[in-house]
Amino acid sequence: MSLTIDAPFTAIPVIDLASIGSTNPVVRRALVNEIKRACTDVGFFYVKNHGIPDPVIGRALALMRRFFDLPLVAKLEVENTKTPNFKGYSPVLSGNNDPNGAGDLQEGFEFGYEALDGAGQDEEHGLGANAWPMQLPEFRDAALEYYHRALALGRLLFPLFALALDLPEDFFTDKTKHSAALMRLLHYPPQSGEVDARVIGIGAHTDWECFTILWQEPGIPALQVLNSSKEWIDAPPTEGTLVINLGDELARWTNDVFKSTVHRAINRSGVRRYSIPLFFGTDYDVKLEPIASCVSAERPAKYEVITAGEYIKGRLRATYGH
Ligand SMILES: O=C(O)CCC(=O)C(=O)O
Numbered sequence: 531m532s533l534t535i536d537a538p539f540t541a542i543p544v545i546d547l548a549s550i551g552s553t554n555p556v557v558r559r560a561l562v563n564e565i566k567r568a569c570t571d572v573g574f575f576y577v578k579n580h581g582i583p584d585p586v587i588g589r590a591l592a593l594m595r596r597f598f599d600l601p602l603v604a605k606l607e608v609e610n611t612k613t614p615n616f617k618g619y620s621p622v623l624s625g626n627n628d629p630n631g632a633g634d635l636q637e638g639f640e641f642g643y644e645a646l647d648g649a650g651q652d653e654e655h656g657l658g659a660n661a662w663p664m665q666l667p668e669f670r671d672a673a674l675e676y677y678h679r680a681l682a683l684g685r686l687l688f689p690l691f692a693l694a695l696d697l698p699e700d701f702f703t704d705k706t707k708h709s710a711a712l713m714r715l716l717h718y719p720p721q722s723g724e725v726d727a728r729v730i731g732i733g734a735h736t737d738w739e740c741f742t743i744l745w746q747e748p749g750i751p752a753l754q755v756l757n758s759s760k761e762w763i764d765a766p767p768t769e770g771t772l773v774i775n776l777g778d779e780l781a782r783w784t785n786d787v788f789k790s791t792v793h794r795a796i797n798r799s800g801v802r803r804y805s806i807p808l809f810f811g812t813d814y815d816v817k818l819e820p821i822a823s824c825v826s827a828e829r830p831a832k833y834e835v836i837t838a839g840e841y842i843k844g845r846l847r848a849t850y851g852h
């Protein structure tokens with residue numbers, strides 16, 4: 531794999547997924563090339579024509595608003611410290627993504643794979659069971675409905691990432707059998723006046739899994755992405771799009787040829803902001819071994835080989851277990 535020049539990006543590219551189902555090799559290659567460029571140069575891109583219907587997103591937003599509006603005691607009944615893998619509710623300032631920060635100014639609710647009919651939870655695959663609030667049964671259904679749509683989109687993206695790395699299209703298929711995909715519903719209260727740089731919506735961090743599919747509430751900018759000149763580039767919500775960003779698992783796999791780019795969010799809008807990341811990783815027993823084409827004499831392997839599970843569980847403990 532040739533090395534790319536690490537020029538600082540100044541904008542987040544937009545990629546049209548309208549052709550994602552095309553079997554025409556020329557059309558598919560063009561899409562793969564766009565994705566490859568975004569992965570090597572930026573680590574972030576928007577996607578439009580992603581196929582997730584607006585009403586599914588609207589229902590998830592409506593129900594997550596209702597969840598976060600519950601009294602704190604009700605939310606604490608499903609607090610993430612009570613579950614094996616930090617599933618459930620995380621109060622404001624309980625998480626800390628930036629080791630130099632003093633806590634993230636957001637509350638969240640995290641859950642993983644679960645069939646809509648209740649069968650086949652993550653529990654079987656070492657990821658822990660979900661913890662839903664008893665008081666709001668519709669919340670589970672609305673959240674899972676969006677989860678399954680986002681998961682399906684993620685499954686369409688894996689082959690494109692594989693092709694972008696000159697790997698067989700199905701390279702990730704046997705490594706993503708158990709949908710190690712965690713969704714986090716996030717609520718950021720507004721911050722006004724002078725902001726303590728150590729307490730922002732989510733402190734500077736990289737994501738941990740292969741890639742993240744992020745929905746941002748329209749009209750409320752907060753997300754910023756760090757380029758190689760250490761400038762923060764805005765990644766505001768853009769109508770009809772989702773943000774895709776790469777995480778550490780793909781960076782480790784590609785020996786940093788694909789970028790897991792630092793980002794943060796600060797909500798200075800004056801109103802509440804909601805967002806929904808889905809962190810899509812590989813099964814926890816998969817070893818994150820660098821792909822041969824990404825290692826060379828000039829680019830020696832940078833990371834020790836560990837399993838995805840060891841990596842993610844370590845990061846979860848560091849972020850929520852303090
Ligand atoms: O809310 C956002 O825009 C970003 C969230 C994020 O970076 C994360 O949860 O890892």
Ligand SMILES: [Fe+2]
Nearest residue numbers: 735736737793
């Ligand atoms: Fe993130």
